[in-house]
Amino acid sequence: MTTIHHLIAARADLSPAHPAVEGTTTRLTYRELVDQAREIAARLRAAGANRESIVGLSAPRSPEALAGLLGILFADCAYVYLDPTYPRERRAFMAWDCQLKLALVDSPAGWELPAVTALPLSGHADMVEPFDRVDHDAQLCYVCYTSGSTGEPKGVLVEHRSVAAMAHGLAVRYGIHPGSRALQYASWNYDAAIGDIFTTLAAGATLCLAPDQVRSSGVALANYLRQAHITFAALTPSVLSTMPEHDLPELVSVAAVGEPCTPEVVQRWGGNRRFFNGYGPTETTVAATVADLNPGDDVHLGTPVPGAKVRVVDLGTGHEVASGVNGELQVGGVGVARGYLNRPELTAENFLLEDDQRWYRTGDIVRREPSGIISYVGRLDNQVQVRGHRVELEEIEARLRQHEGVNQCAVTLNNGVLVAHVVPARPDVNAAALLNFLREWLPIHMVPDRVALLEALPLGGWGKVDRGALRQDAHAS
Structure with missing residues (x-):
C-alpha cells in the first residue's frame, strides 16, 4: 500500500498535461496541481508543520483549495476541513479538538479563530524540497467529523493506507479511469467528498467541482452534468430524486450514497446506465460495500469493496449468524479507521481487535442473503441520514x-x-x-x-x- 498523494504524484508523472480538476473559472492539470501542492507543502514546513501535525483547511471548494488540501499531505501532515459555512462555534470546537496551530485559508483578513495561525493558500515558497518518495502508509491522512451523541462532534482518524485502498477499490467497482469526468458535489467536510476527490485523482481522471449555484436545484445540476460532460456522479437518493434523468447521454454510471436508496431511484436512474448503491460509515473510509443494481432489483448493500471484510453478528453473543438471520454488521479490513480523536472510551466501544484484525461496529442491522449479498434492515440507535x-x-x-x-x-x-x-x-x-x-x-x-x-x-x-x-x-x- 502507499500514501494517497504518492498515487496522485505518479499520475502527474505519467500524464502531466491531463486535466486533474476543473472549477467554475479555473482548471489545473496534474502537473500544475502537484506543483502547487508541493509549494504549499514547503510553506507549511517553513511555518512549523511537521509529520502527522493536523493542519486546518478553510476555503470554499476550488482547484486552488484542492492544491492546499494536497499540500498538507505533501508536507506529511493530516488535514481537517473547516467548512467556512459552518457556525464559528463548531469550527472553533474542531480546531480545539485537533489542537490546530496552522490553517490554510483563502482570506486571512477574515479569519475568525485567533488561536490558529492562518496561512493564505496563495504565496511563494523560498525553496521547494525534493519530493519524499518514502511511503508512510500508516500515517494519518485526515480527520473527518461526524455527529456525536454527547452533543459534540467526534473526529474520525483515517490513515493513508485506508484512503489508498478505498480509492483503488471504488475506481475498480465504479469503472473510473483516466478518461472519466467525475462530479464533485458534497462539502469537503463529508466523506462522500473524500471518496469523490481521491478516487478520481488516484485513477488519473478529471474531478469536476459543481458550482455552488447549481447544488440547490435538480434541474440546474442536471444541466451542469450535461454541460460539463460528466461521466460518473455519486449523489444522495434525495438529490437524484430532484433531477431530471433524461438527456444525459455521457453519464454512464451513477452511485447512490449517503442514505438508503429506494427502488424508485433505481428505476429512474438505472435503465440506460450502470447504477450502484454505495454503503460505508465514515469509520470504514467512505465505502464498505457496493451493489450493482438494475431496475426491478431488490435494493441491497451488495458485497464488500476490495480490501474490506464484513460479518453479521448476534447482538447478544457477538458470534456470526447464519445467512438469512438479522444481526449487526461489522466491517473489517484495511479501510477501518484508527478510532476517534481524543475519545479512547468510545474508540474501545466501537472498534474491536480480534486476532490482529480491527473491526468496526456499524450499529446497522442487516442480514446476509444466501447469495452472499448484504440486505439492510435498520439502525440499532437513533443515528439517521x-x-x-x-x-x-x-x-x-x-x-x-x-x-x-x-x-x-x-x-x-x-x-x-x-x-x-x-x-x-x-x-x-x-x-x-x-x-x-x-x-x-x-x-x-x-x-x-x-x-x-x-x-x-x-x-x-x-x-x-x-x-x-x-x-x-x-x-x-
Whole structure:
C-alpha cells in the first residue's frame, strides 16, 4: 500500500498535461496541481508543520483549495476541513479538538479563530524540497467529523493506507479511469467528498467541482452534468430524486450514497446506465460495500469493496449468524479507521481487535442473503441520514437541552422531516427562538425543520420516550 498523494504524484508523472480538476473559472492539470501542492507543502514546513501535525483547511471548494488540501499531505501532515459555512462555534470546537496551530485559508483578513495561525493558500515558497518518495502508509491522512451523541462532534482518524485502498477499490467497482469526468458535489467536510476527490485523482481522471449555484436545484445540476460532460456522479437518493434523468447521454454510471436508496431511484436512474448503491460509515473510509443494481432489483448493500471484510453478528453473543438471520454488521479490513480523536472510551466501544484484525461496529442491522449479498434492515440507535449526512439525533437533543427554556426534548425523523419535540420550561418559549439558538451551533442539515411544543413527552412501557408515538403525532399534525 502507499500514501494517497504518492498515487496522485505518479499520475502527474505519467500524464502531466491531463486535466486533474476543473472549477467554475479555473482548471489545473496534474502537473500544475502537484506543483502547487508541493509549494504549499514547503510553506507549511517553513511555518512549523511537521509529520502527522493536523493542519486546518478553510476555503470554499476550488482547484486552488484542492492544491492546499494536497499540500498538507505533501508536507506529511493530516488535514481537517473547516467548512467556512459552518457556525464559528463548531469550527472553533474542531480546531480545539485537533489542537490546530496552522490553517490554510483563502482570506486571512477574515479569519475568525485567533488561536490558529492562518496561512493564505496563495504565496511563494523560498525553496521547494525534493519530493519524499518514502511511503508512510500508516500515517494519518485526515480527520473527518461526524455527529456525536454527547452533543459534540467526534473526529474520525483515517490513515493513508485506508484512503489508498478505498480509492483503488471504488475506481475498480465504479469503472473510473483516466478518461472519466467525475462530479464533485458534497462539502469537503463529508466523506462522500473524500471518496469523490481521491478516487478520481488516484485513477488519473478529471474531478469536476459543481458550482455552488447549481447544488440547490435538480434541474440546474442536471444541466451542469450535461454541460460539463460528466461521466460518473455519486449523489444522495434525495438529490437524484430532484433531477431530471433524461438527456444525459455521457453519464454512464451513477452511485447512490449517503442514505438508503429506494427502488424508485433505481428505476429512474438505472435503465440506460450502470447504477450502484454505495454503503460505508465514515469509520470504514467512505465505502464498505457496493451493489450493482438494475431496475426491478431488490435494493441491497451488495458485497464488500476490495480490501474490506464484513460479518453479521448476534447482538447478544457477538458470534456470526447464519445467512438469512438479522444481526449487526461489522466491517473489517484495511479501510477501518484508527478510532476517534481524543475519545479512547468510545474508540474501545466501537472498534474491536480480534486476532490482529480491527473491526468496526456499524450499529446497522442487516442480514446476509444466501447469495452472499448484504440486505439492510435498520439502525440499532437513533443515528439517521438527513439530507445525505449522518446525524445523531442525540446530538441535536443535547444542544437543545442547553437552552434555558427547554425542560425535555426529543428529536425524530419522519418521512424526511426533522422535528424537535420540546416540553418548554416556561410559557414564553417559542419555536422560532429555539431554531435560532440551534442555528448558532449546528450545521444547517442538523437544524430541525420545525419544533413541536408539547406538555409532556409520551413514554413507552419501559419508561423511555416513545419515539414511535412522537413520529405518529408529527405525521398527523
